Amino acid sequence: EMASVQSLTGVVTRFWDEYSVKTPQRLQLIDCYLAYIVLTGVIQFLYCCLVGTFPFNSFLSGFISCIGSFVLAVCLRVQSNPANKDQFKGITSQRAFGDFIFAHCVLHLVAMNFLG
Amino acid sequence: EEESSATNGGGDSSQKAAQWSLGSLVDGSKSLLIFVVLSLAWFLGFSSRLFSVLRFESIIHEFDPWFNYRATAQLTEHGFYHFLNWFDDTAWYPLGRIVGGTVYPGLMVTSGLIHHVLNSLNITIHIRDVCVFLAPIFSGLTAIATYLLTTEVWNRGAGLLAACFMAIVPGYISRSVAGSYDNEGIAIFALMCTYWLWVKSVKTGSVFWAVACSLSYFYMVSAWGGYVFIINLIPLHVFFLLIMGRFSNRVYVVYTTFFILGLILSMQIPFVGFQPLRTSEHMAAIGVFLLLQAIAFLTFIRSYLPLAIFKRLFLLLAVGAAAVVFLGVVLLTYLGYVAPWSGRFYSLYDTNYAKIHIPIISSVAEHQPTTWLAFFRDLHVLVIAFPAGVWLCFRKLSDECVFVLIYAVTASYFSGVMVRLILTLTPIVCVMAAIAMSSVLEKQLGSKVLELDSIYTPTSTSDAYNILSEDKIGKASSGKAGRRSKGKGKEAETESTQKEEKEVAAPSEKRQVKRAHFAFRYGVVALVCVFLGMFAVHCTWTTSYMYSGPSVILESSNSDGSRRILDDFREGYYWLRQNTHPQARIMSWWDYGYQIAGFANRTTLVDNNTWNNSHIAMVGKAMSSNESAAYDIMRSLDVDYVLVIFGGQIGYSGDDINKFLWMVRIAEGEHPKEIREPDYFADGQFRVDSGGSKTLLNCLMYKLCY
Numbered sequence: 001e002m003a004s005v006q007s008l009t010g011v012v013t014r015f016w017d018e019y020s021v022k023t024p025q026r027l028q029l030i031d032c033y034l035a036y037i038v039l040t041g042v043i044q045f046l047y048c049c050l051v052g053t054f055p056f057n058s059f060l061s062g063f064i065s066c067i068g069s070f071v072l073a074v075c076l077r078v079q080s081n082p083a084n085k086d087q088f089k090g091i092t093s094q095r096a097f098g099d100f101i102f103a104h105c106v107l108h109l110v111a112m113n114f115l116g
Numbered sequence: 117e118e119e120s121s122a123t124n125g126g127g128d129s130s131q132k133a134a135q136w137s138l139g140s141l142v143d144g145s146k147s148l149l150i151f152v153v154l155s156l157a158w159f160l161g162f163s164s165r166l167f168s169v170l171r172f173e174s175i176i177h178e179f180d181p182w183f184n185y186r187a188t189a190q191l192t193e194h195g196f197y198h199f200l201n202w203f204d205d206t207a208w209y210p211l212g213r214i215v216g217g218t219v220y221p222g223l224m225v226t227s228g229l230i231h232h233v234l235n236s237l238n239i240t241i242h243i244r245d246v247c248v249f250l251a252p253i254f255s256g257l258t259a260i261a262t263y264l265l266t267t268e269v270w271n272r273g274a275g276l277l278a279a280c281f282m283a284i285v286p287g288y289i290s291r292s293v294a295g296s297y298d299n300e301g302i303a304i305f306a307l308m309c310t311y312w313l314w315v316k317s318v319k320t321g322s323v324f325w326a327v328a329c330s331l332s333y334f335y336m337v338s339a340w341g342g343y344v345f346i347i348n349l350i351p352l353h354v355f356f357l358l359i360m361g362r363f364s365n366r367v368y369v370v371y372t373t374f375f376i377l378g379l380i381l382s383m384q385i386p387f388v389g390f391q392p393l394r395t396s397e398h399m400a401a402i403g404v405f406l407l408l409q410a411i412a413f414l415t416f417i418r419s420y421l422p423l424a425i426f427k428r429l430f431l432l433l434a435v436g437a438a439a440v441v442f443l444g445v446v447l448l449t450y451l452g453y454v455a456p457w458s459g460r461f462y463s464l465y466d467t468n469y470a471k472i473h474i475p476i477i478s479s480v481a482e483h484q485p486t487t488w489l490a491f492f493r494d495l496h497v498l499v500i501a502f503p504a505g506v507w508l509c510f511r512k513l514s515d516e517c518v519f520v521l522i523y524a525v526t527a528s529y530f531s532g533v534m535v536r537l538i539l540t541l542t543p544i545v546c547v548m549a550a551i552a553m554s555s556v557l558e559k560q561l562g563s564k565v566l567e568l569d570s571i572y573t574p575t576s577t578s579d580a581y582n583i584l585s586e587d588k589i590g591k592a593s594s595g596k597a598g599r600r601s602k603g604k605g606k607e608a609e610t611e612s613t614q615k616e617e618k619e620v621a622a623p624s625e626k627r628q629v630k631r632a633h634f635a636f637r638y639g640v641v642a643l644v645c646v647f648l649g650m651f652a653v654h655c656t657w658t659t660s661y662m663y664s665g666p667s668v669i670l671e672s673s674n675s676d677g678s679r680r681i682l683d684d685f686r687e688g689y690y691w692l693r694q695n696t697h698p699q700a701r702i703m704s705w706w707d708y709g710y711q712i713a714g715f716a717n718r719t720t721l722v723d724n725n726t727w728n729n730s731h732i733a734m735v736g737k738a739m740s741s742n743e744s745a746a747y748d749i750m751r752s753l754d755v756d757y758v759l760v761i762f763g764g765q766i767g768y769s770g771d772d773i774n775k776f777l778w779m780v781r782i783a784e785g786e787h788p789k790e791i792r793e794p795d796y797f798a799d800g801q802f803r804v805d806s807g808g809s810k811t812l813l814n815c816l817m818y819k820l821c822y
Binding site for chain 2: 057061065091095098099102
């Protein structure tokens with residue numbers, strides 16, 4: 001039992017060390033943004049559980065905009081990662097960021113409409 | 117300028133300039149050719165749908181389009197917000213119908229927008245003309261969308277063929293003639309557009325194309341209930357790619373973006389509402405989304421922890437994640453949080469379900485099983501070339517080929533269940549048949565000029581003779597061009613240049629080989645052209661004879677052969693319009709509800725929306741009971757007039773006596789004690805003469821007709 005807990009913490013520490021060394025700073029910035037989005041989503045979900053789902057469209061609008069922002073940020077991270085350059089031919093990191101902005105415009109316009 | 121530099125010989129730089137300008141001349145003529153062919157396809161598609169307008173007049177056909185026309189008229193008269201909040205109290209008396217929340221607004225908004233734009237440019241076109249001609253115009257756009265999809269999957273030659281097929285194929289014309297103002301007219305365009313954008317996204321992996329795909333999906337959701345097909349086919353495609361081991365970051369980026377934006381966009385349509393989160397038809401999309409997140413997360417962790425044990429565990433964890441997602445969905449359905457498959461879609465799987473439980477669905481003529489005759493009539497020679505195209509796609513098997521293969525298989529299955537679903541099969545049959553025929557033509561014609569997609573690569577011995585060498589084309593294009601790996605492509609190039617040098621070394625040998633195959637090659641090409649010619653003739657004939665009747669106007673011929681127009685429908689409806697009180701209530705079978713509302717502008721009891729089965733059963737009971745019982749029912753419903761269609765005088769087979777048994781069955785479903793179907797048969801036969809059963813001879817429908 002102790003051994004498995006120790007190995008688990010060992011794995012996590014090893015992961016953290018590798019992560020902070022290997023990952024470029026740009027991607028770590030996106031990861032912080034991702035953690036923030038997850039936090040926002042969790043708060044919204046807990047609030048919905050406490051208060052109830054009455055204006056369901058409002059809850060959905062907020063929650064889906066959280067999930068959407070998370071997904072789009074992950075896409076930006078994947079496309080900006082220099083290790084993935086050969087998978088995304090013709091998509092520079094500037095183009096990835098431009099697409100990110102465009103997708104966010106559409107997402108937030110629709111979320112605004114859905115808030116009710 | 118270009119010609120003079122092309123005829124200059126000698127010198128490497130001028131040769132390069134010659135190659136470049138010859139290449140750009142070829143490129144320019146390529147785009148001109150594509151433009152001309154697509155415009156011709158659009159014009160042809162538009163004009164072949166105009167038979168009924170030329171023979172009769174510019175009128176809305178059939179039943180459903182009359183409701184769509186009425187709704188569009190409301191939109192143009194009173195504005196968008198009034199239309200969105202419209203409560204129609206003249207339909208389904210005394211219940212009324214919440215039109216804003218029970219209609220797919222895409223069709224009305226499209227026509228309303230076109231009408232508004234044209235009128236603001238002072239082209240004063242009536243809304244009826246916009247509605248009548250909307251479907252033919254969109255058929256041209258559908259042909260262009262099919263061209264784009266086939267170009268992404270195969271090459272531009274196949275794309276042009278597919279566009280031409282799509283423009284005139286009867287399977288699509290049947291629902292998009294001029295006057296057939298129905299959802300499918302714009303929905304098939306939205307379908308092909310969404311699929312093209314999806315294939316483009318999967319190929320490029322760009323978020324921009326995924327967003328465009330989700331916007332096109334939004335248009336599709338606003339246009340037709342068949343959007344369920346898209347939201348199940350695309351996750352199925354992603355799932356198959358995962359099973360084939362082709363998970364890549366491109367698929368992840370594109371599907372997650374499309375899913376999340378498509379989800380929130382689809383919920384903007386009031387009719388769809390919260391269904392994407394609550395019904396089984398949409399669970400596949402959510403399931404695949406969660407599965408993709410799990411697999412992407414596992415891949416991410418794996419890249420940081422190169423543990424040998426973890427690599428083995430990866431597959432187990434991925435399968436475990438899939439199982440968890442699936443069981444979660446099943447659990448939610450069992451607990452009631454997720455609605456089970458609705459009757460309309462479940463009957464596609466269990467074909468006996470509708471006949472037993474929901475007789476209304478099985479009584480519609482379009483929902484009957486498909487016969488072989490229907491396939492041949494709607495698709496002709498394309499259905500023969502379809503398996504060949506499928507096999508060619510199997511050979512290539514890139515990501516986009518997997519998609520069209522899944523589309524082909526599912527569409528083939530569903531089109532066998534219901535006649536009306538031949539419409540969803542038609543586009544993929546056009547694509548596959550175009551791929552097959554284009555490959556045959558490429559192989560046999562073998563001319564470089566017709567190889568529309570390959571880049572003109574200059575070689576050391578380039579001259580006009582080598583442009584026409586067929587062996588280089590046969591080897592380098594059809595088989596190898598589709599292969600993803602770069603290594604094989606380079607192999608093919610070196611192989612072909614070696615071959616070319618050998619060819620130049622023995623030109624007399626080459627010429628002999630060419631002459632020997634001449635008859636065979638051009639024989640095959642001539643045969644294909646004969647097939648295509650027969651196809652075009654068949655399409656025009658089918659369109660003219662079978663799909664161009666407005667069904668509100670009937671045509672027959674006199675004994676001397678001259679045309680005789682039977683305008684009874686319109687005469688009857690206009691009698692109602694001119695001779696009855698504006699608040700009069702008309703009882704008829706649900707087939708005619710929309711037409712009564714459109715032509716006569718009167719309140720009806722039941723109409724083609726068929727959303728309330730017990731109300732229809734009440735009307736059916738009134739029609740099947742004897743006169744005194746029927747009178748009581750009609751008084752309780754405040755009915756003023758009864759409308760029946762009788763065709764016995766001229767042999768018109770679509771009248772109410774023909775549909776009478778369905779009225780009995782539907783009434784029996786709700787009132788089994790009062791109405792029993794066997795009562796209407798005499799000795800097991802349905803007879804309408806004096807030998808018929810007493811119950812039949814005394815019922816209201818019989819008394820009104822005979």
